[in-house]
Amino acid sequence: MSPAPVRPVRLGVQVAQQHGTIGAIRDTVAKVEALGVDIVFDWDHFLPLSGEPNGPHFESWTLLAAWAEQTSTIQLGALVNCNSYRNPDLQADMARTIDHISGGRFIFGTGSGWFERDYAEYGYDFGTVGTRLDALAEALPRIEARWAKLNPPPLRDIPVLIGGGGEKKTLRIVAKHADIWHSFSSPPVLEHKLGVLAGWCDRVGRDIAEIEISTELRRRSVDEADELYALGARLFTIGVSGPRYDLAPVVDWLAWRDSKNAG
Template sequence: MTQSRPVRIAVQLQPQHAEYSVIRDRVKELEQLGVDVLFNWDHFFPLYGEPDGLHFEAWTELASWAEMTSRVEFGTLVNCNSYRNPDLQADMARTLDHISGGRFIFGTGSGWFERDYQEYGYEFGTAGSRLDALAEALPRIESRWGKLNPAPTRKIPVLIGGGGEKKTLKLVAKHADIWHSFATGDELVHKLSVLAGHCETVGRDINEIEISNELRDKSVEDADSMREQGITLFTLGITGPEYDLTAAKQWLAWRDSQNG
């Protein structure tokens, strides 16, 4: 695939093990530093560390981010489709779009963290049934965006995470503006080929889709190689209680060297 997109750096402020006052301060600092995108995640309990540690809900947190920032794009990496009616998700996304003046990214996925489901009373099902539910939800979400008054301020970008070749990548081809991949090297080459095939089937150019990946445990050399493979959105996950921004500053300097 060809790429002419600039490199972008995202930071995922994982909403765990921190007081909200700290999260608020880091959001402001990261926008001032020049981060392109801020993400949280859509879970109800910490994913690592103390399992019953401090934790906050994603969407209500994002409304706070929408008001306290003025430039950075933001969203969930990723929303769990199982937790909310699809039309409600669309309305929530449209509202955040307006609060922020058109900076919200609708990152979504099928869900996977079983404790969330068990403790909050959702049916866990299977990986396949959750993906099928996401496939049913996405057209409803897009349809609702066309009915809401007022309409979204822009075509809300859809980010889909995951690499399943039969279902997930087909959804990416049909619906996503951004694909969040965990694959690198030969695996990424293969999955991009699969995605290109799905795009051809639905009559879409794969180059319309921004390719996103993780920076955790990656070196500059790794990131350079990933850039050559077409990845342009790089996400660094950081956790509480303090959210060390040292690595974020280093990756922003690398971004600037890539973009000239």
């Protein structure tokens, strides 16, 4: 077995498209990049998740293409794309195109979907948790195969981030396909889930050390973040939302990131 990669701590900021103007979102992304954040994410929803349910909102993939053109150093992607909304081969082509626009900075974050109102409003079949996860498991090999066929191909092996913590299906999919696994786990839950993921990696012949562990910082203390770090988490994300995109917490967590990387 090869030695585990030495990973720096990275900070991702999810700039939610709800309740903000395009100008405010654009300015926030510019500030996030200037601060030195590693990754900027949006989310793949059509409607707000909090606040006024019919408030302003913008679409994910077209926004990511604009961010790819706007930025020059920061990586970018969705946290996460909903597999249900687009044909897998189309997803692969869209990802490849944004990868080229960005000069090789795109991360393909994906998941099975969960927000029923998105499905109802836009006419998608909601199905069940199981059918949506099965669809994701079927889609990822098609996406990977399409990347190999596209002309021109992606500029790099596009990193695949998979979100979710289901132990029977999601973590099996993570073991097979993910470069990054994202969850909202507390330290005790993360410790347990990592054990489950290690089991799935053993079954599929994968080294768990190949997978970057990502988790959410929202409402976390520094002590909790330290515990998550000790368990192996190296990508930490924090969300900001419109209409006022408050980046003060981002500045604080960047200082924490830098202290970890300096140690």
